[in-house]
Amino acid sequence: MRIALLKQIDKLIGGVAAAMLPAPRAAETVTPKRLLVIRPGGIGDAVLLIPALAALKERYPHAELVVLAEGRNGATFALCPQVDRLMLYDRPGDLLEVLRGGFDLVIDTEQWHRLSAVVARLARAPLSIGYATNNRKRLFSNGVPYSHDDYELFSFFKLLAPLGITAPESFTVPFLTVPNEAAVRAEALLRGDEGRLVTIFPGASIPERRWGAARFAELAQRLTLAGFRIAVVGGPGDREEGELIVSGCGGLNLAGRTSLVESAAVLARTRLLISGDSGVLHIAVGLGVPAVSLFGPGMEAKWGPRGDQHRIVNRHLACSPCTRFGTTPRCPEGARCLSEIAVHEVLAAAQELLSVRF
Structure with missing residues (x-):
């Protein structure tokens, strides 16, 4: 019921906000000291995002990697030691902190719904990346195409292409770490x-x-x-x-x-x-x-x-x-x-x- 309600809120409020917010300025070249990756949704998406997070941390080893997730999938990131800090939508204080900004790079990994793109835009990072699947694309400095034909693990790597990070031809396992x-x-x-x-x-x-x-x-x-x-x-x-x-x-x-x-x-x-x-x-x-x-x-x-x-x-x-x-x-x-x-x-x-x- 809660998930269905969120989808309705996204349709009614997210769509309007995505249409009305001003588009960001052209992308800037940055070497991020603090970067935010947004991952709403379920556990499966969170798991298959982790190889991309590892690649991101490898490219920017000295940057603080922050993930904004939900209560229902946040625990997944305990299996990813590359994540420096986990924040939750469900925690109002965390969301307010994100909206205050302070990030050099924001990557929204949501595939369709718009509220996460709105959050990414309001964070006001000089470089923002997300999927260009509907009018959410206008909220990013770099919109990336999305295909239903790609294995989702590789789809997430497409979000890193603007940073010069390419997807591997194959992936190695294990890519999760059990505490x-x-x-x-x-x-x-x-x-x-x-x-x-x-x-x-x-x-x-x-x-x-x-x-x-x-x-x-x-x-x-x-x-x-x-x-x-x-x-x-x-x-x-x-x-x-x-x-x-x-x-x-x-x-x-x-x-x-x-x-x-x-x-x-x-x-x-x-x-x-x-x-x-x-x-x-x-x-x-x-x-x-x-x-x-x-x-x-x-x-x-x-x-x-x-x-x-x-x-x-x-x-x-x-x-x-x-x-x-x-x-x-x-x-x-x-x-x-x-x-x-x-x-x-x-x-x-x-x-x-x-x-x-x-």
Whole structure:
């Protein structure tokens, strides 16, 4: 509900503000001492932004790198030691400090909505960069094109092109760093069972991206019979589904028991993650953990994990993908693109990555 409300506010207020604010002056050449990167939205975007943040810090090692995020994705940046300071939209004092300015460079990484572009403009940096996807482009000194055909990790690098930073041809993993205290907590929770551990994340930000607890439970039972131990990760809202999944296999339900960073530490110790299109999936990618991912509404070309250590299960129905710029329409057919994925298909993908026979 909160996310839907924010989108409505952005449409009504952000669009008007983007049209009425004066355009910035022509871009200046700067060697930034203090730079701001704006990243609203979910966890997945935040994770895939981190390689670009590392490249930015490598170019300007003595600059203070500040990230302005939201409460729902801010914890992700604890996995990025290059970030010097995290600030939150949700914290009025932080937002007011940003609006007071003092930055030499502002990069808005939001792909479509306008409020973040308004914040970038009001910060009054001599150099500002953002995606030119609608009238938000007039608020930046450097507007950058955006394509749905690019893997999102590489899309973020396009924002660095005005700074002379080019995207790598490929990316190396891991590009996330798990803090030591989270690693210690994960070790205590898992009690040394990592060697045969398969982790499941059943959650999603919207119902259309959920495969269903019953299917995950059947999958968990089959994996347990093959000698693997199951752990479920997720937030408090995934706790009930987690209990259903592990009830028939004796697994470990960690949903609601670990922070985001601690969940990342659990993933770092697992053999395989099985998940829908989610932020947790991208954390696994950033940690170099093999993953089986289920795609339907989301754009596989943009969000699907890259590399031989991953498998994507996607029915490729004529109506999918249907998500654009983070908005998924209500499905009149019960999200067939996911519901028609059979347990045996996911199991076969897991078998390939685990190199075992079931």
